[in-house]
Amino acid sequence: MKDTFRKSISSLHTWSGLLAGWLLFAIFFTGTYSYFKDEITYWMNPETHKAAPEAADRAVQAEMAIRYLESSLLDAAEWGITFANERTPVLQVGHRERLPMDMKVQDYVRTAMPMTYLDPVTGEHFNPRDTEGGNFLYRFHIELYGLDRATGRAIVGIATMFMFIAIISGVIIHKRIFADFFTFRRKKGLRSWLDAHIFTSVLALPYHLMITYSGLVLVMIYILPFTAQKSAKAFDDHIAMHMRQEQIPLPAEKVPLPDIKAILADAEQRLGREAGSISISNPYSKNTLVTVSPGTGMDIVNGFKGTGSSQRLTYKGPKGRFMGMMNMQASDSAAKISGVLTSLHLARFADTFLRWLFFVSGALGTVMIGTGLIIWVNKKSSVINKSFGRKLVEILNVGGITGLVAATGVHFWVNRLLPVEIAARAQWEIYIFFAAWLVFFLHPLIRIPKNAWKEQLFLAGGLYCLMPVLNAFTSDVNFFSALAGGNSIIMAFDLTVFGLGIIFGYAGWKLHEKQNMLENAFSTAAAGRGN
Amino acid sequence: MTKSIREKSGGFETASRIILGIVGGYALSAMITALLIRVMPFAPVQAEKAANMVFFIIYACALIWVFSNAKTKTVWIVMSVMLALTAAMLLLGGA
Numbered sequence: 001m002k003d004t005f006r007k008s009i010s011s012l013h014t015w016s017g018l019l020a021g022w023l024l025f026a027i028f029f030t031g032t033y034s035y036f037k038d039e040i041t042y043w044m045n046p047e048t049h050k051a052a053p054e055a056a057d058r059a060v061q062a063e064m065a066i067r068y069l070e071s072s073l074l075d076a077a078e079w080g081i082t083f084a085n086e087r088t089p090v091l092q093v094g095h096r097e098r099l100p101m102d103m104k105v106q107d108y109v110r111t112a113m114p115m116t117y118l119d120p121v122t123g124e125h126f127n128p129r130d131t132e133g134g135n136f137l138y139r140f141h142i143e144l145y146g147l148d149r150a151t152g153r154a155i156v157g158i159a160t161m162f163m164f165i166a167i168i169s170g171v172i173i174h175k176r177i178f179a180d181f182f183t184f185r186r187k188k189g190l191r192s193w194l195d196a197h198i199f200t201s202v203l204a205l206p207y208h209l210m211i212t213y214s215g216l217v218l219v220m221i222y223i224l225p226f227t228a229q230k231s232a233k234a235f236d237d238h239i240a241m242h243m244r245q246e247q248i249p250l251p252a253e254k255v256p257l258p259d260i261k262a263i264l265a266d267a268e269q270r271l272g273r274e275a276g277s278i279s280i281s282n283p284y285s286k287n288t289l290v291t292v293s294p295g296t297g298m299d300i301v302n303g304f305k306g307t308g309s310s311q312r313l314t315y316k317g318p319k320g321r322f323m324g325m326m327n328m329q330a331s332d333s334a335a336k337i338s339g340v341l342t343s344l345h346l347a348r349f350a351d352t353f354l355r356w357l358f359f360v361s362g363a364l365g366t367v368m369i370g371t372g373l374i375i376w377v378n379k380k381s382s383v384i385n386k387s388f389g390r391k392l393v394e395i396l397n398v399g400g401i402t403g404l405v406a407a408t409g410v411h412f413w414v415n416r417l418l419p420v421e422i423a424a425r426a427q428w429e430i431y432i433f434f435a436a437w438l439v440f441f442l443h444p445l446i447r448i449p450k451n452a453w454k455e456q457l458f459l460a461g462g463l464y465c466l467m468p469v470l471n472a473f474t475s476d477v478n479f480f481s482a483l484a485g486g487n488s489i490i491m492a493f494d495l496t497v498f499g500l501g502i503i504f505g506y507a508g509w510k511l512h513e514k515q516n517m518l519e520n521a522f523s524t525a526a527a528g529r530g531n
Numbered sequence: 532m533t534k535s536i537r538e539k540s541g542g543f544e545t546a547s548r549i550i551l552g553i554v555g556g557y558a559l560s561a562m563i564t565a566l567l568i569r570v571m572p573f574a575p576v577q578a579e580k581a582a583n584m585v586f587f588i589i590y591a592c593a594l595i596w597v598f599s600n601a602k603t604k605t606v607w608i609v610m611s612v613m614l615a616l617t618a619a620m621l622l623l624g625g626a
Contacts, residue, residue: 004601005599005601008598008599008601009595009598009599011598012594012595012598012599161587161590164587164591165591165594165595168591168595169595169598172595213587216587217583217584217587220580220583220584220586220587224561224564224583224586226561226565227561227564227565227568227579227582227583227586228579228583229579230575230576230579231576231579231580231583234576331574331577332573332574332577334571334573334577334578334580334581334584335577335580337581337584338580338581338584341584
């Protein structure tokens with residue numbers, strides 16, 4: 001009886017993992033990448049790298065931002081200013097267009113405000129290239145690509161449910177969860193893959209459970225339409241409110257802007273800490289609303305989406321009259337729990353150390369899914385040897401695992417090499433990424449999968465390892481000047497991609513070296529296990 | 532009792548489990564969630580949030596149970612009874 005139970009749960013684990021496997025691999029990979037999306041966006045805008053590491057005083061930055069906004073983005077429904085910070089060390093300014101008054105809510109897409117970059121010392125506009133930066137794969141993580149919000153998030157949500165089932169059933173079938181954690185049999189073919197799968201699963205198990213469950217909570221209004229009507233309506237109302245804020249007519253007579261420097265000083269005094277960003281809604285009107293949000297002191301329980309802080313100060317009209325401080329507080333324990341889960345998933349509160357810990361855990365999760373998919377192919381190889389299903393999975397594994405890793409490498413390179421003056425450049429970066437990914441899916445059809453694995457790993461290794469060189473040629477800051485000038489983002493980026501490249505290359509080399517030996521080991525190990 | 536689901540008569544057994552687990556489990560968990568929303572001591576939107584957070588746990592348990600039970604017949608009967616019961620509670624309590 002007990003044995004039957006374990007076997008049934010084992011097949012549940014296998015199938016829930018396999019059916020959503022490649023999608024889950026992509027979601028985990030892009031999600032892990034997204035922990036550093038701000039830093040990646042900064043890297044993908046090399047024009048901004050020449051800025052001095054020490055930004056000017058925030059009052060000076062505000063003044064420079066307003067000067068730029070007044071001179072070039074005059075007709076806007078909203079302006080945004082984000083001060084230079086640790087993760088994006090340049091001054092960001094952005095705006096939202098006025099929307100037509102007859103626009104319908106269903107046609108409205110709420111995205112992050114598009115930002116451009118100013119020198120945080122001189123206020124000079126950097127003229128950055130047209131790119132989505134790290135936001136492209138971040139959006140892919142949440143809602144894939146080319147789908148509307150609800151469909152994309154529902155698909156991701158369903159895949160996440162598969163993950164949740166795979167994790168729980170994996171824990172159930174794994175009887176010696178802690179003993180096996182310390183077991184790693186190298187050079188044992190299938191047994192080694194299994195040990196790697198178990199090791200990465202168990203090592204970060206609390207993380208895997210947390211990130212999967214909180215992911216489900218984040219998309220629940222899209223996958224639970226029968227029991228989330230009120231939440232969905234609340235969300236729609238929230239979106240509609242944002243749309244109305246952008247549907248404002250040009251003020252008939254222009255009144256001057258309030259004194260932003262005075263507002264900033266007042267806000268920082270009331271907050272008792274640094275301001276992080278300022279939003280100016282409906283500029284030049286009698287109803288101009290200036291909102292200041294703190295840049296530090298992120299709240300893990302409460303927090304406005306977007307800034308991650310629980311406080312906001314508002315000032316109204318040309319005189320900048322103080323309207324009050326909003327202090328978002330969860331109304332009850334349900335709101336508190338979902339607040340904590342949301343914060344944990346988005347990790348906006350995390351400092352550098354915790355962010356790295358999450359990144360490593362996410363990488364372990366990615367490896368866990370990848371090894372799981374590889375195990376399926378190898379485990380079955382002795383049983384249903386040349387079946388169509390096995391071949392299909394074997395081929396899709398290449399594009400789905402190393403293909404995505406290599407395509408992301410291509411995306412980084414395209415960002416730097418695509419000519420700056422091309423029309424719809426940001427779109428082309430994305431198209432080339434997908435084209436490369438498609439090629440990596442087709443690759444194992446032309447070559448046999450064994451060789452495709454190896455070649456894609458070598459390609460990924462090369463692309464990642466040489467990225468610091470690419471950067472040195474296409475940016476004003478290279479690894480050594482970053483080291484000397486204190487540009488920690490470029491320095492850490494170069495070290496990280498180089499390290500990742502070494503890992504990919506090592507994996508490819510190992511595969512090459514052990515290919516024949518592994519082949520034999522696979523079949524004997526699988527036969528020996530007998531299931 | 533010594534064979535796993537897949538090794539038994541195959542087609543019907545496996546299809547039963549998939550339908551009972553994915554569709555039946557979803558329907559059952561959704562209805563239990565709807566019942567929970569009514570009894571939770573929170574404001575409507577928060578009650579929904581709280582109950583939906585529990586949904587995933589119920590759904591996961593339902594799925595595991597459907598796949599772990601050795602007899603497909605038992606799963607069919609128990610699932611149908613549970614669905615009928617929760618549906619009745621929803622209909623009667625909805626007035």
